[in-house]
Amino acid sequence: MTCHPRRLLASLAIVLATLAIPDGRAAAQAGPDLKALIDDLVAANRILYRQGVVDGFGHVSVRHPDNPNRFLLSAAKAPGRVTAEDIMEFDLDGKAIDGRDRPVYSERFIHAEVYKARADVNAVVHSHSPTVIPFSVTKVPLRPVHNTASFLAPEVPVFEMRNVAGMTNNLVTDSARGKALVEVLGDRPVALLRGHGNVVVGPDVRRTVARAIYTEVNARMLLQAVSLGGPITFIDPEENKLIEAGRGTRVIGHSVDRVWQMWLEEARVEPAR
């Protein structure tokens, strides 16, 4: 065993940092709803990773239940590694509240601008959902071929960065680009970003995660249908209206609740990708 002045100082630093960590009771004073929401947000990160919608990149946020001008988003970290301690609070200009020098996602402006423009939205997912990318770089529109993706009806708009900012790094790294993306999104649940990924929005985090997953699943089914050739029958907007009506339910065992329980269990399994 060696004794090193620098090492002793590092150890002392550890001790002091440990004593400085909030003991959890501070965060709980915000109320049990906030804690439950943060747990759901962490779960959402893990689920999206486990389901292959996000990999090392991508992020998911929720609007703050107590203040519509704030949202909760993890510090910059791969979604599969996010824990409750990583969740940070931001304002709608993308500025971190109590940042404490933690790294932040450079594309947090996607979330900020959606929450500004969409009062109906309380959760946002940004991902590099792999099978939607081909639809973002070709002229074939992403349209729903399965009940579970009916919310995509009639079709998904594509945001092209070059239209608003010319040649860039193709990332939504400021409010202006975020606003432009949100304009293309309009009042819809999903928009693609050319050569980049998608943004998926919804009224709560569980339904938004379901939308993100079924958008990916639907993209795969549509890709296969296109390869078969010939006319394709899409889910009609009329059908979507009636299908969506049954989705708001939080009744145990039905719709989003049924799959959320399953995805939660799958996420606790060792990730096998």
Add this chain to the structure above:
Amino acid sequence: MTCHPRRLLASLAIVLATLAIPDGRAAAQAGPDLKALIDDLVAANRILYRQGVVDGFGHVSVRHPDNPNRFLLSAAKAPGRVTAEDIMEFDLDGKAIDGRDRPVYSERFIHAEVYKARADVNAVVHSHSPTVIPFSVTKVPLRPVHNTASFLAPEVPVFEMRNVAGMTNNLVTDSARGKALVEVLGDRPVALLRGHGNVVVGPDVRRTVARAIYTEVNARMLLQAVSLGGPITFIDPEENKLIEAGRGTRVIGHSVDRVWQMWLEEARVEPAR
């Protein structure tokens, strides 16, 4: 043959352990057949999930061995999470016997109407089998290209909800829709539901699960064959007759028994999807 003191002791241990095993009759006052059937039904749920035929949605049932006007189906739950305690009994109007306020699958009418119309059927699977969906929304018929899916010969009919009920939520949520689906199914083992999934039926649960799995496998092979271009050689209905003749066997090691054992073991493995 060798005689070994240690071996004799081991054998004695086996004998004693065997005598100590609960004989199962306590749980089987409904009869050992019913308990074994429920175990198979639970296994079927887990297997179909593990094999990627069902995900959070989908369900499998068996006709009640003691009453042809009843069937067994889980309470509404993702198939991968179903246990023996979840299995409920229903009549052929889809009404739960002893429901005890447990949530029920809204599409139990698929099962009910099949059992009404098909005296030859004792098991039913409804799934969103992913690779069959493209065949349900295009004009390319799902036909068998592999021995294991010969039962699909000559081709699989597609049920279009709009033909019977106009614009709906595209779910089989009542007897009338169930009857319409069963009419399209006719005397065949599989029918597709446009933009939704399929129904697979058979004389017992193990063969029906095999049919559901091999329908999905065959869909993938046919998709690939179509992408190669040119004429395709399908399994002929004549060949199917001869292949099916060898499928009824319950002889150990053959046909359905061989794969069922393997699928059972795979389902006990931590689900890696």
Add this chain to the structure above:
Amino acid sequence: MTCHPRRLLASLAIVLATLAIPDGRAAAQAGPDLKALIDDLVAANRILYRQGVVDGFGHVSVRHPDNPNRFLLSAAKAPGRVTAEDIMEFDLDGKAIDGRDRPVYSERFIHAEVYKARADVNAVVHSHSPTVIPFSVTKVPLRPVHNTASFLAPEVPVFEMRNVAGMTNNLVTDSARGKALVEVLGDRPVALLRGHGNVVVGPDVRRTVARAIYTEVNARMLLQAVSLGGPITFIDPEENKLIEAGRGTRVIGHSVDRVWQMWLEEARVEPAR
């Protein structure tokens, strides 16, 4: 605890069977080479299952090292579940030596007829290798696009059962059908069976397993190349001659040895398919 006459008899049977099992030394008297070969054969079964070449169906054999008119093949069982105790011996008419009523593969005639016709072959794999099936039912020949599958040059012949036996169950269930298949195989390493699978042969079990795996891998690459459209550059038979020359080596770390070690480790991992 209950006491049951039938149960006691069953336990006694277990005791007697246990005492009757060869204690391993009997089998070892055939020499350490045979034991090592049986271990490799069991490993081959597990590897082919783990790599997705076989699923519940399919089998692999080796020619008996001490008698060229015999071969070793498992009793009828899913390959992923085969153990050393399952390995049986057969003559070239497909008759089991010391069968002891164990179930046997109905298609053992594939192996028997190959060993009859091909003095250069000491291992045979029959599988439903999924991605080769599309090539067996279309007019697109399976040809090598990658170094590791160079042995497929110039192209793989397809056996059509209807040409030799009209409408059948499309299984090689007797010597006559086996002979017809072997005639199509000729002196090549692989032949497809239309709508069924393939047969892969080689000078030893490790190289034959490698051939079976890389045939599947190559089929996937070729399928993708065909979907890109346009002319395809295949591995030339001249290149194959030079590549094959380097494959016979058993030098540690090279060629087949390198991948065999890796496949062995992967097969010991919990199967995640």
Add this chain to the structure above:
Amino acid sequence: MTCHPRRLLASLAIVLATLAIPDGRAAAQAGPDLKALIDDLVAANRILYRQGVVDGFGHVSVRHPDNPNRFLLSAAKAPGRVTAEDIMEFDLDGKAIDGRDRPVYSERFIHAEVYKARADVNAVVHSHSPTVIPFSVTKVPLRPVHNTASFLAPEVPVFEMRNVAGMTNNLVTDSARGKALVEVLGDRPVALLRGHGNVVVGPDVRRTVARAIYTEVNARMLLQAVSLGGPITFIDPEENKLIEAGRGTRVIGHSVDRVWQMWLEEARVEPAR
């Protein structure tokens, strides 16, 4: 901040444990940088295997930090099995320093010739990245469709062995073939080898591994885009310039660091392929 007796004890424990950790200098007489680099190189092997870029074949090297005319590469072994003890040193003629009769990769000349020609390169990956193979045997160029693969802009050159050495075993098994490959690579990050695989180079091992992985991911997306038909929008070289500018950062939580941490964790999981 709260003060808790138990917390103080835990902190003390941390201090004592920290002091007890071996300081690594014993193994690092070559310097702590070399040990850290070797650890990264071993991790790179495991990560590339876990991500499906390499299987039993393929290898990754780094230029020696203390001598630009030397590089570090594992002894011949499947990448998923490489450990720190396998790492060997080579000169730029592909000759092993202190070989000790360990088997060496026959294609080490790929690495040697890249280091000779490219002063900007400090890491090299050679793989049989499966989805790039179709692009190596057809006339469809591999071009970037996603931000993460922008470095492929404008397109990836293909090395054809027959152009330099006629019919061969299609392996880069000497300096002359290595030089010819490097000439085709030019100043680019990736080149394909027809019917064989690719070579991926970069300024450090973490970025090079990321390039190798995202080349494979991009190939899959492009394959799907091509199957959709019609014009495709590629990442423009101008966009790549701006995207690459953000990649050099080693800032915690961003870019390569974020995904490297995730890939490291995935590689420690039991390989599920």
